[in-house]
Amino acid sequence: MKIFYYTFGCKVNQYETENIRERFEQEGDTAAADIASADVCVINSCTVTEQADSKCMQMLRRIRKVSPRAVTVLAGCFPQAFSDKAEKLTECDIIVGTDDKGRIPEFTDRFMKTGERIISIRKHEKGEKFDTMTNKCSGEKTRSYIKIQDGCDCYCSYCIIPYARGHVRSKPMEDVVREASENIAAGHKELILTGINLCFYGRDLSERPTLTDVVEKVCSLDGEFRVRLGSIEPEMMLADDIKRLSVLDKLCPHFHLSLQSGCDSTLKNMNRRYDSSGYASLCATIRNYFPDCALTTDIMVGFPGEDEKAFEESLSFVEEIAFAEAHIFPYSRRAGTKADSFTDQVPQHIKHERAKRMAEVCAESKSGFLAGCVGKVFDVLFERETEADWHSGHAPNYVTVKVKRNSPSDSLRRQIRKVRIISSDKEVCYGEFV
Structure with missing residues (x-):
């Protein structure tokens, strides 16, 4: 059989999809290049936001439209957290929670023999x-x-x-x-x-x-x-x-420290277990022991109760820390969470305006961090060639580094080479081999 895989969400989901793929391959099955050529479609879902759910629903409908005869499997966080909603989806032949993903090839074989819908969602204990x-x-x-x-x-x-x-x-x-x-x-x-x-x-x-x-x-x-x-x-x-x-x-020397907010009152309402001073102290300690490290983070704006003063506190704190990179996103209400019932929700247009302002501050600190790499030598792991001109890889601190290729056929993939950084722009560093 040919299996089409689509993964939503985090690195853990990507890992688990890879495991599902390997288990199918042990049975002699291969990966399908697209939905149209697939006998089975496996969707590994994310449910962090309602938008994530919506994207998953769109994918399921697309599969039914493009390949109506394919066996459709919905797995992961969405059916686990919202089993009642998942079970009502007529587009799915097999529905699996977060614990039984490894049994998907077994469930697929059973479904193809019996035609009976399979739902395997076990409550976590x-x-x-x-x-x-x-x-x-x-x-x-x-x-x-x-x-x-x-x-x-x-x-x-x-x-x-x-x-x-x-x-x-x-x-x-x-x-x-x-x-x-x-x-x-x-x-x-x-x-x-x-x-x-x-x-x-x-x-x-x-x-x-x-x-x-x-x-x-x-x-x-x-x-x-x-x-x-x-x-x-x-x-x-x-x-x-x-x-x-x-x-x-x-x-x-790369530490992704989830911040969410630099305002203590917002952190308390989020039920986070640290305050801004503790976070700043941690960053200082890491930088003391890892001089060339990159500190990256996630930042949420527009959490319920975040007024302009609270946002300004968060903005100033982020500017002070000067992250190498940040993932910024507006707060999204999530059914089943405590914050969904908070009454002081922030209007959508204000959330997006704050996300823009926060992104501007973070873009400036990223540019400064990359500029600070100029003149330094890093062991760069090369992963791919971009177009015909560049080798592209990552330094240990996760900075993207590009080095000119000698010829279009020249490849350094999976090699680690010493590179001196000679320049940077807002996104990457450029170097030369030492």
């Missing part, structure tokens, strides 16, 4: 075990994701994810190390450790390992590779952890 899925990974890829953690127990007032992903659970360290070793053997040059709430890694395991422990273990493996961390919750990073991480040569 405290103490449930980590899904043991691993990825053997294509030897063609340069970077690979390793999912080491799932679930979240924070219950931020705007977030549906704890309901979609369940409680915190972690992949045993020996399984992480085994998967990392397989990725290195396959030729991957960068391993990205990812999870739903990465810093909670190990809290559910009997040995109580920490994220720092598992990073040290992976970095101790032999081979030419580097390790990058996914998004980190600020309150979970302690000074001792940062000190331990700073001596790991293979760890990329």
Whole structure:
């Protein structure tokens, strides 16, 4: 059979879709280039916002229109969080929550034999075990994701994810190390450790390992590779952890610290577990131990109750921190969350105006960060060639670096080369080989 895959949302979803693809391939199935040529269409959903749900619905309708005979599978966070809505979707033949994605090939085989619709959505429970899925990974890829953690127990007032992903659970360290070793053997040059709430890694395991422990273990493996961390919750990073991480040569000095707001009253209403002074102190500590690091973040504007004064506080704080890059988005109401019932919602036009202002500040700090890289030498991992002119890759701090190609056939893909940065613009740095 030919299988079409479409993934919405985060890096964890991308990892899980890759696992589904590998399981189909073990049965002799191959990937379809498009919907029209597919026998089966697998949609791995995201439900962070209602807009994410809408995009998923549009994709399901498109599949039914383009390939009405294809078996359609809806999986992931949307059916897990809103099972009643998902079960009413007539476009879906198989509906799977966040725990049974690995059984999709089995469910597909059963459906094709019986024609009976399959719904497998199990409610998350405290103490449930980590899904043991691993990825053997294509030897063609340069970077690979390793999912080491799932679930979240924070219950931020705007977030549906704890309901979609369940409680915190972690992949045993020996399984992480085994998967990392397989990725290195396959030729991957960068391993990205990812999870739903990465810093909670190990809290559910009997040995109580920490994220720092598992990073040290992976970095101790032999081979030419580097390790990058996914998004980190600020309150979970302690000074001792940062000190331990700073001596790991293979760890990329790139920290994505989710901020959401630089205003303390807004953070409190969000049910975030830190304040702006603690966040600023963390950034200073990281920069002290990792001088050339990049600090990136997520910033929400227009949260209920955010008046102009609160927004200005957040804007000033973001300007002070000077992030290397930021993902900025207006608050979106989400059914099933506490914030959805808050009465002081911010009008849509104000949210978009604030997002624009915040983006301008962040664009300036990004440009300044890139300019600060000029003259420095980085080990750049080259991933692809852009058009005929440039090799393109990433420095350890995740700055995109381009170097001129000698010829259109010249490729440095999956190679790590020393590059001196000679110039920059608003988006990338340009360099020359050392």
